[in-house]
Amino acid sequence: MSEKVFVHIGLPKTGTSYLQSIIWPHRGRLAELGVLVPGREKRDHLLSSLIVRGDDAVRRRGPGAEEAWDVVRAQVAAHPGTSVISHEFFCSASAQQWQRMVDDLAPAEVHVVVTAREPLGLFTSSWQESLKNKSTTPMADYGRSESDDPREIWDWRALDLGLVLERLRGAVPDERVHVIVGPGPEDPRDELWRRFAGVIGVDPDAVPHEHAFPNASMGVVEAELLRRLNAHLTDVRSARERARWIRTFLADGLLVTDSAERYWxxxxxxxxxxxxxxxxxxxxxAGGYDVVGDAERLRVPADLPPRRHPSDVTEAEVLAASVRLNARLVEEVRRRTLDAEAARHQPAPPRLRHLLARRLTGRDVRR
Structure with a gap:
């Protein structure tokens, strides 16, 4: 049984994808250092978060999905050192679900890692992430509630650090809750990884991380364009399709720009x-939490630079962004088509040619 299990629960949009882009490709190296990242594949941590939070959507995630939490628990039980579980959707679990989760991982000592940032920046990033999940909610209507449903992610239930910490109380002692404050723009690019690695007891330089980058963002015009497009993407239904076509292909691949205009x-x-x-x-x-970084960064700055609201985006700006998007779509279709044509005309390797010829003629054509 693992001596310690670190459950990294987000919050969403606090560098979770960045940390996971280090953890998963290098889980072998972490294992050499005595740290297990349990699961058959990365999505087992997402599936585990669904199971822990009682989300029936796990049943639609394909064969083996409903076994994910059992697989993770079994691997943790078989590992004698430290284990790390990471997914930002755990943060919505109820107090009762947290207690069951801790009981499921017993007798290991459960620690919770909460990556956090000031809530205004978190709010705007969360709204944009909701658009990548096919939401059409305008920003003016977003985040107007605190859901009682642990399956809910995109509202203050998951974004409010105070609410999350209150639900953890009783299941995990305060001193085993590690609040990692997001670094500032003046900090080194890998500072978040260094803080996280320090919490789980790993030398940050012992794990390759130089090529991991935080998620890029859309600007205010591109975000508004995506919000409007979502209403017309009627064939994109499942979570897997939303991740593939809206978040990865459309938003991150085509709508992210180097000159993204930020907004409030x-x-x-x-x-x-x-x-x-x-x-x-x-x-x-007031609590006995382990705070890593400057806690004052959890406060919204008193002075905010002027920025536009998404509702201020003009029709002309949306039209211009649509034209740019169409041009990039044509370029992407052209590139993929040419690549496919080139692959079809590529000569088969000699061994493959020999096997095909023998199947067609019954003769050995090698010379």
């Missing part, structure tokens, strides 16, 4: 984010 929500939403940040900071200060 409305004044009332800014005030709400500020209140939540102040409350979370008070809670962190």
């Amino acid at each position: 929500p409305g004044d009332d939403q800014v005030a709400d984010a500020r209140r939540r940040g102040d409350r979370a900071l008070d809670l962190v200060g």
